Amino acid sequence: MTPIDDLLKAPNLRELLDELENTWQEEQRRRHQFWADVDEAKKAEFILGEIIYHSPVYGRHWMASTTILGYFIPHVRENRLGKVGVEKVMVRLTRNDYQPDICFWNKEKADRFEQKQSAFPPPDFVVEILSDSTRERDYGIKMTDYALHGVKEYWIVDVEHETVEQYLLHENVFELAQKLKDGFLESEVVSGFRMSIKEIFSES
Numbered sequence: 001m002t003p004i005d006d007l008l009k010a011p012n013l014r015e016l017l018d019e020l021e022n023t024w025q026e027e028q029r030r031r032h033q034f035w036a037d038v039d040e041a042k043k044a045e046f047i048l049g050e051i052i053y054h055s056p057v058y059g060r061h062w063m064a065s066t067t068i069l070g071y072f073i074p075h076v077r078e079n080r081l082g083k084v085g086v087e088k089v090m091v092r093l094t095r096n097d098y099q100p101d102i103c104f105w106n107k108e109k110a111d112r113f114e115q116k117q118s119a120f121p122p123p124d125f126v127v128e129i130l131s132d133s134t135r136e137r138d139y140g141i142k143m144t145d146y147a148l149h150g151v152k153e154y155w156i157v158d159v160e161h162e163t164v165e166q167y168l169l170h171e172n173v174f175e176l177a178q179k180l181k182d183g184f185l186e187s188e189v190v191s192g193f194r195m196s197i198k199e200i201f202s203e204s
Contacts, residue, residue, distance in 0.1 A: 027095075034097070035119075043088055046097040047141060054099075054133070060159040060201075061129050065101055067200050068127060068157075075193050076104065083110035085123065092119040093149050098142060101157075102127035104190055122149035125189045129157040143167070147174045153189040162201040 010016055027049040034046045043054040065086075073084050085091070085103040103123035105113075113120065126146055128138045138156060146154055147169055154167040154174055163181050167174035168188055178185070186194035 031097070038090075040088060043099050045099055047137065048096065052137075057129075057131060058159075061131055064129055064157055064159050064200050067202070068102060068195065071195055071199075072102065072104075072190075072193065076190065079192065080107060081191060082106040082108075082124075083113065085120065090119045091121070091123060093122060093145055096141070096145055098145075100126045101129045106189075122146070122151055124151065125153045125155075125187065126151050127155045127157060129159060143174055147172055153187060155185075157200065159201065162197075164197055164200065 007013065007016060030049060030051075031046050034044075034051055038044055045052045045054075069084070069086065076082060076084050082105045085100065085105070087101065088099055089103065091098045091100060091103065097119070100123070104125040105120070106124050109121065109124070128134070128142065130138055143154065150169070152169045154169075156165045156167070158164070161181075163179055164185055165179045166177045166185055166188075168177045169175075177188075180197045182197055184194050184196055
């Protein structure tokens with residue numbers, strides 16, 4: 001039985017619906033304030049009604065990110081596949097606003113972007129690099145939310161254990177395709193893009 005089934009059977013359904021609506025309206029008020037106040041110099045996300053500010057990352061985090069981008073951006077540009085978003089690019093979903101470490105939109109979506117656009121639709125591909133403060137969200141709400149909004153491929157990069165997990169979308173849920181510590185990982189969504197796992201962590 002799903003939570004919705006339980007809700008529909010509640011004798012105080014009307015009261016619960018009113019409570020949910022009030023909660024939603026207050027959350028949206030705070031969200032609009034977040035949009036108005038967000039500082040492009042800081043990495044911040046709006047998740048489940050809370051503003052999450054991110055601390056400066058450790059060297060191994062940005063080194064892994066830089067290494068991936070060093071291969072990823074040229075590949076996407078040279079093959080005219082779409083656009084790559086990095087760090088402070090805001091992805092706006094139904095309830096939450098995220099700033100993925102790395103993301104990609106295919107050319108069809110990216111061609112509709114405007115020069116002064118400040119928030120963007122769900123990407124096709126997302127990479128999140130784990131840290132102690134983000135691990136729970138990267139495996140939790142973000143993974144669920146990305147899947148529900150049609151992100152087709154999700155990589156989780158673990159710099160501590162030097163592994164990369166590749167998740168692929170299946171019926172609105174991410175399924176683990178592979179977890180690698182060595183060898184090459186090839187994207188299913190970004191045509192022709194592949195990376196050596198060891199290369200990602202060679203300087204982290």
